[in-house]
Amino acid sequence: MRQQPKSDPKPSEEFIYTDLYNAICERHLPPDTKLGEAMLAEHYGVSRTIIRQVLLRLSSDRLVKLEPNRGAFVASLSLEEARQIYEAWRLVEAAIIRDVTQSITPEQIASLRSLIAAERVACDEQNYPLLTRLSTQFHVQLADLCRNKFLGRFLKELIPQTSLAYFYEIRKMPVCTKDEHSEILELIVAGDAEAAVSAAKQHLDGIESSLNARVAFDRQMSLVDKLMSPNPVAKIRSL
Known part of the structure; x- marks a missing residue:
């Protein structure tokens, strides 16, 4: 995960958006990972309103799906x-x-x-x-x-x-x-x-x-652990 510049005590919306965007594209966050607003707000030290805006932007990118009464999840593809x-x-x-x-x-x-x-x-x-x-x-x-x-x-x-x-x-x-x-x-x-x-x-x-070998994910890792993990390969095993 990127380091927030020391001169800025709180991450900006753009910083959080880029951080989560990269985490998904670099495969730190597998499909269907729940992106809890409260957990992300605490992790980044910002309000849930900012997190909500970030998730809306990621939804527009088709990287996140927003489900009524369930929350936000990393999108998946068949x-x-x-x-x-x-x-x-x-x-x-x-x-x-x-x-x-x-x-x-x-x-x-x-x-x-x-x-x-x-x-x-x-x-x-x-x-x-x-x-x-x-x-x-x-x-x-x-x-x-x-x-x-x-x-x-x-x-x-x-x-x-x-x-x-x-x-x-x-x-x-x-x-x-x-x-x-x-x-x-x-x-x-x-x-x-x-x-x-x-x-x-x-x-x-x-x-x-190569899209023919299913993989499984370590479902026990928390959202924050997945964000902080330096190597997504460690979270994946072949089926």
Whole structure:
């Protein structure tokens, strides 16, 4: 969990929103985890009104579900819903790659290469929260480079929801077996848009194909313990 700056005695709404957003996307908080307003308010040292606003924002992101008379929970996806998201991701990213191949600059290439290098270090060090964030960021940066901002915005709305697809064991994610992001980028740099689209499709196909092994979670851990845990892999076991 991020550290609140010492100069600010109480976390802002934006800080708490970002902290919970990252906790979900980095898989510290599994689907269906109850997000109790009172517990979160005590943990962050703020009012329940602020927590309620944060949960509403996360609900708009489709990362949290609000249930009448029950409260807020981390959202969940069925296997079919996850596959539909990956299908949409492939289609949108193909259009993005074709656009970016025509417009990418040396500075943008250097930034993406730096990101990929950091991703590989995180992979080698088995720093799964950081690896998850950086791997996602590669696709987000591609979306940001697209001149069609509607395509970019749509992909950036889809990507966080894949963190809810808890049907695979994190340690077996394909990203650690091959430097596929580098392959995609170098094909873009070479101007071969169709080969880059094909490589991106294979990359996403590999991730989607791993959505067939159910996992179970440590239900005994409290919400605060899950937020504070440095490694979400410790909370997951294969079935």
